[in-house]
Amino acid sequence: MKPIFLDYGENLPEIAAREISSCANPQNALLVFPNKRPGYFAAKYLSEKKGPIISPKIFSQDEFIDELFSNLKDKTIKVKRFYDPDLAAVLMFDLKKEFHSFLNKKEGEAENPFLLAWAMRMISAFEECKIASVEPKRLRKFDFLSSPDKSADSLNKKFERFSDLYEKFYFLCADKGFYTRAMKYSCLAERSKDCAEYCLSFEKAVFGGFFVLNKSEKIILQEIAENGNSLFIYGDSPLLEGKSVHDRPKKELKREKPKIKFVKCLSRQHEVFELKKELGCSDGASKKSFGQDNAVIIPESSYLPPALEIVFPNISEFNISAGYSLKMTPIYGLFLALENLFGSLNAQKEFSARSYFSFAFHPYIKNFKANKGKENAEKTRMAFQNLRDYAAKEKISFISLKELSDLGGSEVKEINESLIAPFLNSSSLGEFCEAAEDFIDSISFYSTGNLHPYWNYFPSIMKEKAQEIKNSLLSKVSFKNTKEYVSFFNSYCSASAYPFSGSPVRGLQGLGFLESRNLKFEKIYFLGFCENIFPSVKKEDEILPYEARLELGLSTYKEKSEIYSYYFERLIYSSKEAVFFYTQDDESGLSPFGEKLKWDYEKEKIKYEERFSLSPVSFAPYKIKPVKKTDKMKDFLKSQIYSYSSLDAYLSCGLKFYYSKVLRLGEEDELMSEREPKEIGEALHKILEKFFFMKGFESPYKEKIIIMEKALKEVSDKILKDKETNGISYMEYFQIRKRCFDFLNFHEKDRSKFKILEGEKEIHFEINVKGHVFKLKSRLDRIDDRDGEIVVCDYKTGGLDFKKYIPKASVEKDGLPEIFQGNKNKIGSLQLPVYCMAAETIYKSKEINASIITLGLPQIKEDLLFKKEDNRPAKLKIYKEAVSLALDEIVGCDSFNPAEDEKECEYCPFARFCNIYNS
Ligand code: SF4
Structure with a gap:
């Protein structure tokens, strides 16, 4: 039959359905597309045309090959299931x-x-x-x-x-x-006549949308085209030339340019929020309806979680066929934590504390209900929290499983023995996979993991993968250590994805780019239209380099690029309107396809819209839920010792305070963060403390240099020795050294007359707020006597502006009542006022001031809390009142509330606990 070449805008599945419906017996027809999705649409059009009929056979290309292969008459071929x-x-x-x-x-x-x-x-x-x-x-x-x-x-x-x-x-x-996929293709290419014969058994065989064929496909389809009672339908394009089994006709292609818009954004999340705006969705409003001729193209899986959280809940009916990658799920994250944990084992069979707690505080582990699910998950959380507090206090870097069990109590012991130890006993891949299956089952039975919305799919996929390995010929293979088993398992699972269910032909369609092949949409919303995402064409690997591919007739990156160009043009020029979202940052900008589109429009003097959305990302849609305070929690809060950092955390966000100071999740940073700035900071603090209290410190400058060298040596020798475990590197040592001498010069300039009273002084004190006595503590880096004025100095080793550490002017301007009515972020930091309050308890009748000395900035600087012109008593009174109000609210208010200013959420380390990105 004569092939059909479709103009832009013509609907391939619809025309394929029309051809089938013209058969006397449509159920005795065959329909094959390169991918699955057009088949669903063709079936829909067919039933609209013919009413409820028995559907013809509709296959994707790979399904068709399986069908042909299983119909081969060659009985010598024996096929076994394999992985x-x-x-x-x-x-x-x-x-x-x-x-x-x-x-x-x-x-x-x-x-x-x-x-x-x-x-x-x-x-x-x-x-x-x-x-x-x-x-x-x-x-x-x-x-x-x-x-x-x-x-x-x-x-x-x-x-x-x-x-x-x-x-x-x-x-x-x-x-x-x-029989692998390629073996089936190659075998069928040798028996292409059988393939044509198979097609002849149908009244009509329609093949739609084939473009760029490998050699086996070409042989099979060529034979079918010549002898298989077949009709080929192509989406026409100049790019089709030489890339199909038929020659394209010499005709002018009609191409109407759709209305297009580019939306430049600051980040991927930002793109998703902009998509939501473009779709006209807003919170609180009723859900929006869209027909199936609207599509959101999601070319990369990392866009799916924010899109699922931010956009799709506002849509009444949708279908997401872009697979949700297993790599983005908590269960996969848990296996990565296991890999990290086993990778940290040292020769003494001890785990690094950092890796252990990173595993233990995974939501599925810390919510594990011990005693076969009979205990409350709260007990496990408390047990891990206490254990971590202890490890942080004792500065434990490495610890054995037994010690952890002994210290942690029954819940920790049960988790160690039932979830970690079985992996250590695996001596082959098969045994490891069995342990992995048991591990997933235990989490499923005894943790809150199964309450996660996607729990059912993803752990099952991981279990299936474990079974594939366990039942394979690799089952008996042994690796040197447990980490290698987990690494292999994780990489084996990493490519898996799960498509969401939903009607493929109703509502807004969320598709990966290649899933949109051969479909036509009226309106397209294209996320991730960035140069580092789209088109996704990698250069050849080293096993089969470009030259070899050319010689052997294998596809090259150029061909893959052509595939993207062809399907992109067909998709866009068949639509009426397209909106492209992309992120402009240091690493990326608009996709090259976008640049080309712009150029094409500009050449023909056709206008396109472009906007740069600078508006901050709004997290409001999440309606982040406050956490209720129980009476027990309030009692606990009353008994706590507060520092300025608890108050600052509370002022920026009640939930942040709850996560960092009540659940102590923030202490992960102390124990687990990579050491770089923190270790450098600690070393600098220690050196300066030593320097100021070494004998002869008040000598002339030249001798001070010798004293600084001595302090530097004493501290860094000790830390450098520890290098293998948690010490600093030599690179860091030289950074520290430079900073020490910069500091010496800074100090020498006009501060050398100061009398240094104390260094690294911890002060505990109390304040009475509405009858309750709160305990507070402050650790002061240095206390000076500067001509009778007591100045508490705090060293900051980070490179941040010191303004971040002092109260904002708005505290005095706006007044505390207004600030505590929903503007607490206007206070800034209460660090220095709290330090003054601490120092007051010792230096009772003295004038007190406090300062920040920034050691991390290119030029060391000092900034004082009270300037000469300030009304010091009045200011201090306001600050003290702010401290009291904050403490009163912490124990008094009935819930921990989300941030009053959404900007706080943008870089918040607890964003995922607030379910901002569904991570
Ligand atoms: S994400 Fe926002 S609301 Fe949640 S803890 Fe962080 S700052 Fe608070």
Whole structure:
């Protein structure tokens, strides 16, 4: 039959359905598209045309190949079920000698993870060659096909060649009945007549939207086109030339330019908020309805979680077919935490405390109900919290599982024994996978994990993956340590994704770019239209470099680029309106496809809209829920010792205070954060303390240099010795050294006359607020006597502006009552007022001041709380009142409330606890 070439704007699934409906017996027709989605739309159009009928056979290309393969009359082909690890086992065990030789390794020399990683890479290269029907003898010419050791490539030994491994690998796979996808294609290409014969059994066979074919596909489709009672429908484009089984007609293509708009944003989340605006959704309003001719294109999976949180809840009916990547789920995050945990084991079989607590405070672990689910999760949280407090206090860096169990009590012991220890006892991949399955089951039964909305899908996927490995020929493979098992398992699971359910033909469609192939939409919203995201075309890998691909007829990055161009043009020029969202930052800007679109419009003097959205991201839609304070919690809060940092956290956001100071999640930072700025800060503090209290400190400058050297040496020697565990690096040492001498010069300038009274002084004091006595503490870096005035100095080693650490002018201007009515962020920091209050308790009759000395800025500076012109008593009174009001509210108010200023949320470390990004 004569092929049909569609103009832009013509609807391929609809026309395919029209062709089928013209059959006398439409159910005896065949319909094949390269991907699944057009089939759903074609079925819908068909039922609209013909009413309820038995559907014709509708396949995606891969389903069609499976169907043809299972219908082959060749009874000599035996097919067995297998998984990817089985294929790796063929290379690692059956072709052990040849595989090692290719890798230029002696048998037993290479570790299993190395072999496994190479086996996976080789198999994917083999599959590319096989699907393109590349003969082994053709590969022999390509000695440059890469092996890990380049010297091996030039050798003439037979088995060092990729081609020999390739030939033997497929021979063995066929022998075992492991028919891979590429083997099926290649086998069918050899029996293309059978494929055409299969199509002849239908009244009509329609093939829609095929573009760029590999060699096997070309042979099969060519045969079907010539002898298979078939009709081919193409979306026409100049790019189709030479890329299909038919020649395209020499005709002018009609191309009406849609209305387009570019929205430049500051971040990915920002793009999603802008999408919401463009869709006209707003919170509190009723859900918006869209027809299936509206699509949101989601070219990268990282856009899906914010889109699911921010946009789709406002839509009455939608379908998301872009798969949700397993990598973005909490259960995968938990396995990454396990990998990190086992990776931290030292020679004494101790875990790093940082990795252990990062695992323990994963939501699924800290909410584990001990005693087979009979205990409350609260007990587990408390147990881990106490254990972490203890570890932080004792500065424990490494600790054994037994010590953790002994210190942590029954809940911690149960978790250690039932969730961690079984992995340590695994001696093969199969055993590891069994432990992984039990681990997922335990979390499912005894943790709150199963309350997570996507719990059901993703742990099941991970269990399925564990079963695939366990039941494969790799099951008996051993690795050197537990971390290697988890790493392999995580990387094996990492490519999995789960599509959300929903009607594929109703409501707003959320599609990955390639899923939108061959579909037509009236209005398109394109997220992630950025140069580092779209088009997603990677350069060739090192096993099959560009030159080899050209010679062998394999697809190259240029061809992949053409595929993107073709489907992008068809998608956009078939629509009436398209809005593109992209992030402009240091790493990326508008996609090259966007630049080209603009150029095309400009050439024809057609206007397009462009806007740069600078408006801050609004998190309001989340309606972040406050956390209720129970009476028990209020009693607990009354008994606490407060520092300025608790007050500052509370003023910026009640929930932040709750997470960091009540649940102590913030202490993760102290114990677990990478050391760089903190270690440097601590070392600097210690050196300066030593310096000021060393004998001879008040000597002339030249001698002070010697004293500073001495202080530096004493402190850094000790820290550097600790380098292997938690010490500083030599690089950091030199940074510290430079800062110390900068400080000496700064101090020498006009401060050398000051009398240094105290260093690193901790002061505990109390204040009475409405009858309740609150305990407070402050740790003061230095206390000076400056001509009778007491000045408390605080060193800041970060590079931040010191203004961040002092109260804002608005405290006096706006008045506290107004500020405490929902504007607490206007106070700024209460650090220095609290320090003054602490110092007052010792230096009772003296004038007190406080200052910040910024050691982290290029130029060391000091800023005082009270300036000469200030009415000091009046100011201090206001600050003290602010401290009292904050304390009163902490224990008095009935809930911990979200930030009063949304800007606080933007970089908040607790954003995920507030479910801002659904992470
Ligand atoms: S995300 Fe916002 S509301 Fe939640 S803790 Fe952080 S600042 Fe507070």
